[in-house]
Amino acid sequence: xxxxxxxxxxxxxxxxxxxxxxxxxxxxxxxxxxxxxxxxxxxxxxxxxxxxxxxxxxxxxxxxxxxxxxxxxxxxxxxxxxxxxxxxxxxxxxxxxxxxxxxxxxxxxxxxxxxxxxxxxxxxxxxxxxxxxxxxxxxxxxxxxxxxxxxxxxxxxxxxxxxxxxxxxxxxxxxxxxxxxxxxxxxxxxxxxxxxxxxxxxxxxxxxxxxxxxxxxxxxxxxxxxxxxxxxxxxxxxxxxxxxxxxxxxxxxxxxxxxxxxxxxxxxxxxxxxxxxxxxxxxxxxxxxxxxxxxxxxxxxxxxxxxxxxxxxxxxxxxx
Amino acid sequence: xxxxxxxxxxxxxxxxxxxxxxxxxxxxxxxxxxxxxxxxxxxxxxxxxxxxxxxxxxxxxxxxxxxxxxxxxxxxxxxxxxxxxxxxxxxxxxxxxxxxxxxxxxxxxxxxxxxxxxxxxxxxxxxxxxxxxxxxxxxxxxxxxxxxxxxxxxxxxxxxxxxxxxxxxxxxxxxxxxxxxxxxxxxxxxxxxxxxxxxxxxxxxxxxxxxxxxxxxxxxxxxxxxxxxxxxxxxxxxxxxxxxxxxxxxxxxxxxxxxxxxxxxxxxxxxxxxxxxxxxxxxxxxxxxxxxxxxxxxxxxxxxxxxxxxxxxxxxxxxxxxxxxxxxxxxxxxxxxx
Numbered sequence: 045x046x047x048x049x050x051x052x053x054x055x056x057x058x059x060x061x062x063x064x065x066x067x068x069x070x071x072x073x074x075x076x077x078x079x080x081x082x083x084x085x086x087x088x089x090x091x092x093x094x095x096x097x098x099x100x101x102x103x104x105x106x107x108x109x110x111x112x113x114x115x116x117x118x119x120x121x122x123x124x125x126x127x128x129x130x131x132x133x134x135x136x137x138x139x140x141x142x143x144x145x146x147x148x149x150x151x152x153x154x155x156x157x158x159x160x161x162x163x164x165x166x167x168x169x170x171x172x173x174x175x176x177x178x179x180x181x182x183x184x185x186x187x188x189x190x191x192x193x194x195x196x197x198x199x200x201x202x203x204x205x206x207x208x209x210x211x212x213x214x215x216x217x218x219x220x221x222x223x224x225x226x227x228x229x230x231x232x233x234x235x236x237x238x239x240x241x242x243x244x245x246x247x248x249x250x251x252x253x254x255x256x257x258x259x260x261x262x263x264x265x266x267x268x269x270x271x272x273x274x275x276x277x278x279x280x281x282x283x284x285x286x287x288x289x290x291x292x293x294x295x296x297x298x299x300x301x302x303x304x305x306x307x308x309x310x311x312x313x314x315x316x317x318x319x320x321x322x323x324x325x326x327x328x329x330x331x332x333x334x335x336x337x338x339x340x341x342x343x344x345x346x347x348x349x350x351x352x353x354x355x356x357x358x359x360x361x362x363x364x
Numbered sequence: 365x366x367x368x369x370x371x372x373x374x375x376x377x378x379x380x381x382x383x384x385x386x387x388x389x390x391x392x393x394x395x396x397x398x399x400x401x402x403x404x405x406x407x408x409x410x411x412x413x414x415x416x417x418x419x420x421x422x423x424x425x426x427x428x429x430x431x432x433x434x435x436x437x438x439x440x441x442x443x444x445x446x447x448x449x450x451x452x453x454x455x456x457x458x459x460x461x462x463x464x465x466x467x468x469x470x471x472x473x474x475x476x477x478x479x480x481x482x483x484x485x486x487x488x489x490x491x492x493x494x495x496x497x498x499x500x501x502x503x504x505x506x507x508x509x510x511x512x513x514x515x516x517x518x519x520x521x522x523x524x525x526x527x528x529x530x531x532x533x534x535x536x537x538x539x540x541x542x543x544x545x546x547x548x549x550x551x552x553x554x555x556x557x558x559x560x561x562x563x564x565x566x567x568x569x570x571x572x573x574x575x576x577x578x579x580x581x582x583x584x585x586x587x588x589x590x591x592x593x594x595x596x597x598x599x600x601x602x603x604x605x606x607x608x609x610x611x612x613x614x615x616x617x618x619x620x621x622x623x624x625x626x627x628x629x630x631x632x633x634x635x636x637x638x639x640x641x642x643x644x645x646x647x648x649x650x651x652x653x654x655x656x657x658x659x660x661x662x663x664x665x666x667x668x669x670x671x672x673x674x675x676x677x678x679x680x681x682x683x684x685x686x687x688x689x690x691x692x693x694x695x696x697x698x699x700x701x702x
Contacts, residue, residue: 091553262628301581
């Protein structure tokens with residue numbers, strides 16, 4: 045897929061802090077700068093607690109940012125009002141991780157999918173019903189499913205309903221927050237294929253959040269790696285896997301077990317010591333310094349700049 | 365190698381208000397001393413129930429072991445009394461679960477949880493057991509073991525809790541460790557640490573490991589032999605290389621192809637297995653995979669295929685392996701045409 049030149053979304057110095065009491069601040073997202081191009085899939089990876097979900101949620105206005113801004117088609121999304129706000133809420137949608145918790149058990153599938161259509165006044169009566177059937181078809185379900193309740197469906201089918209709900213309002217941009225991690229392997233492939241087909245058909249832009257790097261590599265055009273609230277590396281999916289620059293990315297890539305016995309037998313792993321430190325009052329300097337095998341004195345003193353080392357390959361590390 | 369565990373024709377059902385769920389429908393396999401066997405399959409395929417049957421942890425009722433023998437270290441587990449079973453569970457077979465937060469006791473210090481088994485099964489003195497607990501924590505790579513031994517599970521991170529679980533499981537030096545999705549709840553870098561730890565400890569203690577997982581990367585990393593389960597039956601078994609490089613069952617092909625390999629690019633679609641696993645209230649008469657199988661023949665719907673041997677230790681339950689079946693070229697693996 046060719047990448048359009050103009051960014052659909054620009055994230056500038058975005059911060060999202062949470063007060064966790066007793067003067068402690070959890071810096072979930074700290075000065076993140078990213079652009080999401082029209083029609084691309086930007087993968088966002090990192091371990092639990094690194095702030096990837098918070099970033100996704102802040103972009104679609106589920107959170108107010110502490111600082112910085114998010115521009116969607118050039119406009120600051122957190123300052124939108126009235127008609128423009130409704131328009132943004134329609135254009136930016138989200139697919140959630142847990143297909144069991146994200147569907148209202150008391151609503152039928154038709155009502156779940158139709159809710160957005162009603163709110164935005166897109167279709168009425170016959171047309172509305174037709175549209176719901178069409179959406180069900182689009183995600184691989186059929187109209188017999190329309191009057192059933194979520195508990196009658198399997199995990200993969202529920203995720204399809206979640207996708208149909210997001211598509212109902214004809215969005216341009218979808219945040220997919222770990223859309224496949226709760227599903228079985230064979231069902232994961234079905235959902236990923238569906239998401240990619242829909243992207244081509246409907247010219248969607250995705251922010252694909254996940255911790256399964258091999259799947260992210262497959263679906264994404266570019267990948268951003270987050271660690272403790274900071275984006276440490278950003279590159280095309282190819283470059284990131286062929287020549288990861290940040291020591292954390294290198295460790296993360298080497299840690300994934302590859303489903304090929306020979307590769308596994310030969311592989312030298314970079315084992316990281318310890319766990320991800322708490323994002324509450326994170327360390328000064330580079331957040332990764334404590335676990336980094338290349339750490340120098342400067343790493344614990346100054347936060348490294350996020351710079352473009354090669355074309356379209358950004359990294360925040362004092363080694364370079 | 366010496367047999368440690370031999371499961372024969374195991375059938376487990378659950379009686380529910382809606383009828384009988386046949387969760388395990390005739391499973392036979394063995395585990396030798398000191399080897400690692402991986403069980404793969406989708407949720408609901410019966411892999412966890414099989415392991416629970418080995419541990420005799422199936423709630424009865426509603427569960428029933430309808431048929432089969434489980435011989436562990438020379439004794440039939442299905443015939444042991446609850447008291448004898450308690451001894452087996454603590455000191456001969458132990459288990460590590462998926463979620464380390466819910467499987468540790470939140471009201472007990474970690475050290476006490478490790479020592480519990482030692483005091484009970486090995487009649488160790490509490491003081492001695494505490495020393496051993498510290499030693500175990502050190503062995504599984506927990507820093508400051510002397511301090512950590514007196515902490516509660518909530519003071520541990522996810523990775524450390526799983527290490528503590530492994531320490532508890534291995535404290536009595538069991539002959540068999542059953543690890544049920546031990547790394548699923550963990551982050552990749554922590555997962556790599558835990559897999560490394562399990563491999564190291566196995567070498568040191570010569571414990572046999574059964575690992576249940578749906579992550580094929582983990583299988584490739586750890587296992588020596590693989591059992592593939594589908595709808596309550598083992599549909600293919602073989603060495604690690606047999607399964608990855610010469611798989612014979614279409615379900616195994618589907619599983620292997622639905623994970624993206626590092627060199628797969630975006631222009632190609634992932635192979636997915638359409639449909640969902642069958643309802644185990646009324647499992648199909650023939651092959652349970654037939655409805656989702658693109659190679660299905662008439663006989664597949666009518667009779668369950670026997671286990672066709674492929675090579676020593678490698679077999680698959682699929683009619684395609686019958687001499688009269690049409691030749692099909694596997695879409696994956698380095699294998700030859702069937």
